Amino acid sequence: MTSTVSTYADRPAAPYDVTDVALYADGDPLPVWRDLRATAPVHWNSTGIPGEEFWAVMTYDSAVQVYKDSTAFTSERGMRLGSTQHGVDAAAGKMLIVTDPPRHARLRQLMNSAFSPRRTAEMEQTMRDVLNPLIDDAFERGVVDFVTDIAAVLPAAIVCHIMDVARDEHGAFTEMTSKAFGASLGEEGGPVTVAASARANAKIFAYYAKLLKQRRAQPGNDVVSTLAHGEVDGVPLTDTEIIMNCNGILLGANETTRLASAGGLLALIENPAEWQRLRDGVVSLDTAVEEILRYTSPAMHMKRVARIDTEVGDQYVKAGETVAIWNPSANRDEAVFDRPDTLDLARKPNRHLAFGTGSHFCIGAALARVELRVMLQILVDRLSGAEIAGPVRRMRSNFMWGVERMPVTLLPQ
Numbered sequence: 265m266t267s268t269v270s271t272y273a274d275r276p277a278a279p280y281d282v283t284d285v286a287l288y289a290d291g292d293p294l295p296v297w298r299d300l301r302a303t304a305p306v307h308w309n310s311t312g313i314p315g316e317e318f319w320a321v322m323t324y325d326s327a328v329q330v331y332k333d334s335t336a337f338t339s340e341r342g343m344r345l346g347s348t349q350h351g352v353d354a355a356a357g358k359m360l361i362v363t364d365p366p367r368h369a370r371l372r373q374l375m376n377s378a379f380s381p382r383r384t385a386e387m388e389q390t391m392r393d394v395l396n397p398l399i400d401d402a403f404e405r406g407v408v409d410f411v412t413d414i415a416a417v418l419p420a421a422i423v424c425h426i427m428d429v430a431r432d433e434h435g436a437f438t439e440m441t442s443k444a445f446g447a448s449l450g451e452e453g454g455p456v457t458v459a460a461s462a463r464a465n466a467k468i469f470a471y472y473a474k475l476l477k478q479r480r481a482q483p484g485n486d487v488v489s490t491l492a493h494g495e496v497d498g499v500p501l502t503d504t505e506i507i508m509n510c511n512g513i514l515l516g517a518n519e520t521t522r523l524a525s526a527g528g529l530l531a532l533i534e535n536p537a538e539w540q541r542l543r544d545g546v547v548s549l550d551t552a553v554e555e556i557l558r559y560t561s562p563a564m565h566m567k568r569v570a571r572i573d574t575e576v577g578d579q580y581v582k583a584g585e586t587v588a589i590w591n592p593s594a595n596r597d598e599a600v601f602d603r604p605d606t607l608d609l610a611r612k613p614n615r616h617l618a619f620g621t622g623s624h625f626c627i628g629a630a631l632a633r634v635e636l637r638v639m640l641q642i643l644v645d646r647l648s649g650a651e652i653a654g655p656v657r658r659m660r661s662n663f664m665w666g667v668e669r670m671p672v673t674l675l676p677q
Contacts, residue, residue, distance in 0.1 A: 305323040321594070345662070402674045406673060528559075
């Protein structure tokens with residue numbers, strides 16, 4: 265180690281706790297991230313709870329280093345801060361996102377067919393068929409919650425398509441996923457309770473088990489069938505492995521698209537000149553999609569654990585210590601992005617980390633991009649604008665970043 269590297273005893277801390285959910289629900293994290301990038305780009309973050317300290321990575325280059333180095337860092341100790349050890353141990357090496365190479369690559373290869381460009385392109389019309397009636401309904405109702413009534417419905421419907429859920433079960437499946445991930449309203453219009461979310465998750469797992477039994481008997485052209493009849497290293501996947509990966513697909517598909525869609529519309533409302541450039545064709549849908557992904561960065565952090573003593577930035581990370589990449593901060597790094605806090609739908613290049621990078625680059629990235637592009641196209645084609653029609657509520661989370669309630673009035677052409 266060089267003399268500039270800090271020792272274990274003098275790990276630098278910072279005056280902020282980046283896990284504080286109040287910062288994201290009630291405050292403004294942008295100045296905090298900006299200060300940390302300048303003064304503590306890789307720092308020891310204390311949560312006040314013994315054993316939950318970690319290295320917070322706030323800058324782009326250090327984030328890329330950690331993402332790409334699967335020799336120095338493992339994913340099999342969990343992908344998010346605060347996970348229970350029991351849950352992590354149960355999923356490690358089984359669920360794609362918490363599996364290390366080389367098994368990760370072979371499991372990913374098995375699942376790739378469900379997310380191929382051809383399969384993704386085939387779903388574009390399904391996306392339009394889902395969204396257009398929702399926009400019609402929004403016009404009739406006057407005020408809708410864009411998150412729950414539109415943004416959350418599309419990814420749930422697409423997951424139904426990917427898993428070949430029976431048409432008459434789409435409604436029940438969508439309701440379960442909305443409750444499980446907090447996209448529906450609880451009692452008296454408040455958030456879904458932890459207990460209600462847990463019950464919905466239990467129902468989803470039971471539903472996966474039912475689908476798995478059906479696909480083992482009658483395989484089809486869907487991801488559950490692929491997993492049910494596929495092998496990794498010549499060994500069939502267990503029921504537990506299949507169910508965990510189905511849930512991983514659902515989690516990734518729902519959260520990213522829902523939050524990017526809702527955050528994207530909010531950004532367009534707050535930046536009407538950019539929306540006009542999109543409507544006038546001055547900027548392309550493709551660059552707009554990438555900028556909205558960078559600007560919203562739904563996946564707030566991603567966890568790794570050091571396998572060996574190593575360096576990140578100019579800090580010394582000991583084997584066994586936790587490192588958390590703070591994606592939205594990396595995606596606003598001034599060293600990489602010009603005017604990073606500005607929405608620029610023509611931004612190019614745009615090497616954002618909204619889907620991570622390296623071997624764990626999001627398997628559903630192509631699908632999420634198409635969903636967001638179709639959403640933007642329909643908003644551009646059918647709306648003259650949109651107005652906020654009530655209080656916007658942000659998520660109380662340090663894992664996912666975005667809005668969970670956004671009443672709007674959609675204005676037709």
